[in-house]
Amino acid sequence: MKFEEKLKKKRSEEIWNEYCGFLDLNISEYMGMQKRLMEEQLFLWGNSELGKRLLKGRRIHSIEELRESFPLTTYEDYADVLLQKQSSMLPGDPIIWIQTTWEGGKHPVKVAPYTQSMLNTYKNNVLACMILSTSTEKKKFDVKATDTFLYGLAPLPYATGLFPRALHDEVSIEFLPPVEEAERLSFSERNKKGFKLGMSKGIDYFFGLGSVAYFVSQTLSKMTSGSSGKKGSSIVSLSPRILLRYLKAKRICKREGRALMPKDIFDLKGFMVAGTDNHCYKDELEELWGVRPMELFAGTEPSCIGTETWTREGMYFFPDTCFYEFIPESEMLKNMEDKAYQPKTYLMDEVQPGEKYEIVISVLKGGAFMRYRVGDVYRCMGLENSEDQTKIPRFQYIDRVSDVIDIAGFTRITESAIQTVVDLSGLDIAGWFASKEYNENKKPLMHVYVELAADSLASQAVGKEILKEHLTVYFKYVDHDYKDLKMILGMDPLQITILKCGTLAEYENRYKKKIRKINPSTYEIKELLQLQTSRYAVQKEGIRYE
Incomplete structure (x- = not known):
């Protein structure tokens, strides 16, 4: 029976219980389901050519044995099989292949296979x-x-494209x-057409990356208020219900001295956001639409794999999509210092409130990925919640x-990507590091700290605006997703600080360590910037420092 028929024939309570x-x-029941499905997947995966290759001829008989003897994996472990779409090597027959960026400047794309059982689970x-x-x-x-x-x-072929197909x-x-x-x-044409139809038919649901939803919402606000230069152009296509709301809203907004917002016209029932940096947009999206966005996680x-509930107080992971393991922050740090170190993992019934974890997944129902590091970090908010009556983390x-x-869910900028940009730029850059930070409006940006060579002719004249303009050209060339930030969202995520010559070397001498290239701690950045005024930093005439 299709979901639509269930809506007609079943009681709400039955539908709720099913989905x-x-x-x-409770956590015992949750783990029972996790382990049963994982044992089924382990049998399928272990007998596939992909599994045999990664296991190197070993036989794994239990989940415990797998976690003890099989190391965590990354996309490099699967790339030669998956990028060539060698279906015969996989534990299940792929129905569709989903695509996304792998690593800008180094690897163009990565693909993932979905079996029919995976699609059925996704749909539910x-x-x-x-x-x-x-x-x-x-x-x-x-x-x-x-x-x-x-x-x-x-x-x-992006993952979000599955959503409407499943429905x-x-x-x-x-x-x-x-x-x-x-x-x-x-993207622009979809927004305009969707808005035009929404003004005629109404809008009940909205789902997108938080950053995209924010951009679209601002666009709708401008279009409904007439600030786009086409005031009243859509009035003729309004339904009587929407027209009445529109005229009433215009009067209210004029009286209150504010711009028209989507909530003044549309009565949104469901609002979903996914991706990174959603915390930067949720409050403003709620103000624009009158509905608090519900965050879900998909990749x-x-x-x-996860969704919030009506409380909007944290995501719960679906037990039938993946088998979950969690790398605690202390183990993440050890692995950062020593790439050969195999970090320990905890299961869902071992996580602790307040702790941060990198998630590790094994995709169930014939999936390809086993003990796979997705590259996302979560904080456990609690093991139970009396408000929504849950007893799982x-x-x-x-x-x-x-x-x-990652900026606004669009980029995956790594050390190698930035180094490629620096090399292509031709600028005489002696050193750099980069940090994800937030501007005064609490929106994400990439802050690159650059030290030019002391004897470089360029260092005599290059200011941060020129450097920013130059590097931006190459970021767009190296990473097409970075280019989309400007093209789709109108964002300029790059901020530059030019360090005094000798600062990085003095930091290394004083603290007996090199500053991390990507996302050093706030404390480390503060330590380094304090050296800007020290007698060790060599000042070069003509450089505009911060």
Whole structure:
């Protein structure tokens, strides 16, 4: 029975129990499901050619044995098989391959296979996300087959493109614009067409990266208020219901002396955001739409793995998508210092409130990835929650792992990518490091600290604006996702500070260590910047320092 038929024939409580029942599990029941599914996956994976290759001829008979003897993996371990799409080597037959950026400047793309069983699980879990996005309390939700959905998603082959395809098989929710049309349109064209249709039909749901949802919401605000230069151009296409709301909202906004917002016109039922940096946008999105966005987590390799509930107080991981392990922060730091070190992992029933963890997944239902480091860090917020009556851990998404700078869910900038940009620029740069930081509006940026060579002719004249302009050209060339930040979101994420010549060497001499190239601690950056005024730093006439 399709979800749409269930909405007609089943009681709300039955539907809730089917899709959101995992929230009623205690930790023992949750781990029982995890281990049963993992044992099935271990059998499939261990007997596949991919599994045999990675196990190097060994036979693994239990989850405990796997965790003791099989090391954690990264995409490099799978690349030769997956990039050539060698389906015969995999534990399950792929129905579709999903694509994303691997590492800008070094590896163009990575792909991940999805089996039919994985797609079935994905479908059930995105329906759970829809239910929860409209819920106000346990077993209370508002989903109808006649609802409309503003299309704010990247199309296939990206992972978010699966979302509307999965819903299409289950319920007649109308996407604005229709999926097949939306996939042919540019980002700007999709926004304009979706908004035009929304003004006629109304908008019930909105889902996108937090940064994209914020940009689209601001665009809608400008268009509805007439600040786009086309005031009243959409009035003729408004439905009577929307027209009445529009005229009433205009009067209220004029009286209150503020711009029109989407919440003044649309009565959004469900609002979902994914990706990184959502904490930078949630408050403003709630103000614009009148609904607090519900955060969920999905990725190319893990699929859709986690969702918040009506409380918006942390994400719960679906027990049937992946088998989860967690690297505690102390082990992450050891591994950063020694790349050969194999960090210890904890299971879901071993995590502790307040602690930060890097997540490790084994994809269930015939997936390719085993003990795979996705590259995302979470904080455990609690083991139980009386407000939503759960007895399983919940998590807050923190960011990518510290050796990656991800801006607004678009970039994966690494040390090698920045070094490539520096090399291509031709500038005589003696040293650099980069940090993800936030501007005065609490929006993310990449702050690159640069030291020019003391004897360089360029160092006599190069200021930070010239350096920024020069490096930006090469960041766009090396990383196409970086280019999309400006093209799609209008963001300029690069900030430059020019260090006095000799600062990096003095830091190393004084503290007997080199500063981390990517995301050094705030304390380390403060230590280094204090050297700017020390007698050891050589000042070169003509350089404009900060």
